[in-house]
Amino acid sequence: MLENYLPILIFLIIGFGVAVVMLALGFVLGPQRPDQAKRSPYECGFEAFEDSRMKFDVRYYLVAILFIIFDLEIAFLFPWAVVLKELGMFGFLAMVMFLGILVIGFIYEWKKGALEWE
Amino acid sequence: MAEFIQGLGLPEALATFIIILIKIVAILMPLLLALAYLTFAERKVLNYFQARVGPLHVGPRGWLTPIADAIKMLFKEIIIPSGANRFLFLLSPVLAFGPAMAAWAVIPFDAELLLADVNAALLYVLALTSFAVYGIILAGWASNSKYPFLGAMRSAAQVVSYELAMGFALVGVIMAGQSLNLREIVLAQQGGLWMWFWLPLLPLFVIYFISGLAETNRPPFDLAEGESEIVAGYQVEYSGISFGLFFMAEYANMILISVLTSLMFLGGWLSPFEGIPYLEEWFAWVPGIVWLLLKTSFFLLLFLWVRATFPRYRYDQLMRLGWKVLIPITIVWLILLGGAIVGEVGPWFD
Numbered sequence: 001m002l003e004n005y006l007p008i009l010i011f012l013i014i015g016f017g018v019a020v021v022m023l024a025l026g027f028v029l030g031p032q033r034p035d036q037a038k039r040s041p042y043e044c045g046f047e048a049f050e051d052s053r054m055k056f057d058v059r060y061y062l063v064a065i066l067f068i069i070f071d072l073e074i075a076f077l078f079p080w081a082v083v084l085k086e087l088g089m090f091g092f093l094a095m096v097m098f099l100g101i102l103v104i105g106f107i108y109e110w111k112k113g114a115l116e117w118e
Numbered sequence: 119m120a121e122f123i124q125g126l127g128l129p130e131a132l133a134t135f136i137i138i139l140i141k142i143v144a145i146l147m148p149l150l151l152a153l154a155y156l157t158f159a160e161r162k163v164l165n166y167f168q169a170r171v172g173p174l175h176v177g178p179r180g181w182l183t184p185i186a187d188a189i190k191m192l193f194k195e196i197i198i199p200s201g202a203n204r205f206l207f208l209l210s211p212v213l214a215f216g217p218a219m220a221a222w223a224v225i226p227f228d229a230e231l232l233l234a235d236v237n238a239a240l241l242y243v244l245a246l247t248s249f250a251v252y253g254i255i256l257a258g259w260a261s262n263s264k265y266p267f268l269g270a271m272r273s274a275a276q277v278v279s280y281e282l283a284m285g286f287a288l289v290g291v292i293m294a295g296q297s298l299n300l301r302e303i304v305l306a307q308q309g310g311l312w313m314w315f316w317l318p319l320l321p322l323f324v325i326y327f328i329s330g331l332a333e334t335n336r337p338p339f340d341l342a343e344g345e346s347e348i349v350a351g352y353q354v355e356y357s358g359i360s361f362g363l364f365f366m367a368e369y370a371n372m373i374l375i376s377v378l379t380s381l382m383f384l385g386g387w388l389s390p391f392e393g394i395p396y397l398e399e400w401f402a403w404v405p406g407i408v409w410l411l412l413k414t415s416f417f418l419l420l421f422l423w424v425r426a427t428f429p430r431y432r433y434d435q436l437m438r439l440g441w442k443v444l445i446p447i448t449i450v451w452l453i454l455l456g457g458a459i460v461g462e463v464g465p466w467f468d
Contacts, residue, residue, distance in 0.1 A: 007138045007234040008223045014142055015219035019212040026359030030195045039200040041263035042354050060275050067278040074285035081292035084459055092460045115441045117434035
């Protein structure tokens, strides 16, 4: 069973390895002539006039929180989905209730305007 | 091949290792070639959509263009901005490219032709495709420049939003296939064109493909790049091969989404003529992998077609589509599907 995962481990190492090797090749083959103008952050030709790690809209944060809730939900659905046929009606109804509670939360956040971007 | 290496008298562990390595190279080499020529195909297809001819000059009829592009990228300077976090700046293209390759470990190309036959294949693929967002957000943060930062913020919110729709669509596939193993999901679709999951899971099929477009930051959801507003988003400060890795990761992810869509909704390597008299026998000699490649190419063409046809979404429209259209539809369809499976409805779930 577990030995089936060995190729995946090797593949992961090779996948990341190829990327590292290509990056290293880029450093070896490409020229390295940095200067002040080249290394300054791009800002449409102007001098950067403010730190770029600036404030950002809180809604991005909100989306991330909502994502965690729903993603957890999906994580719960995965094992249930595999065995749904064996569980039969009981398993189905249990998940309908679970989904129903989630949908109530979803409607609440919708009505609260958490999903609005203007 | 495998017998030959085992017969060399090497220690068993080493022989197994070499066989796995050869298999991985046999997957990676065609993949790298395919993604190089996908960039060429994209330019050609887009150009013909716009009544132009596209690249013609490198090699016969332009066929060496992607090779020349790759060589050019390797020989360009990698510029690291003075304010950047050097380690994270160089780590992020690796984080974008690595998972795009490694996800191929569990893709079955035929009933017997697969590298790792694991039970959690779909979970693994989902994990690695969601990994892509780390590359983007780290790139935007580490660049210490305004446009990459904006691009990364947009992209992170976009990718996680569409990942939900994608995850729900996958739950539908698992319910219908009763397995997380991609090979078993394909085998559950046996019985001809009308048994493939695209029909009972039609809304999920469409939503999965749309989310695939958004997950790979392809047009019309390419707000992370948005070259007319934030120049190139998170890629602004990248040059040479460090940009090339992002670029290749995007195309590898496109191919991956296309293969997954074919496997999960269009019966993978199964022949479309199964169960049809005469046609089934006439096409019986076609190996399964050819069908899989044809289906994959169809979805890749769809990727390019969509790019040529639709204008870019506005950000509020993008979030509205993800949260207010796709997610409710998937939840409703999951409940209907659950009822259909428990009630053993139709030819699909009996």
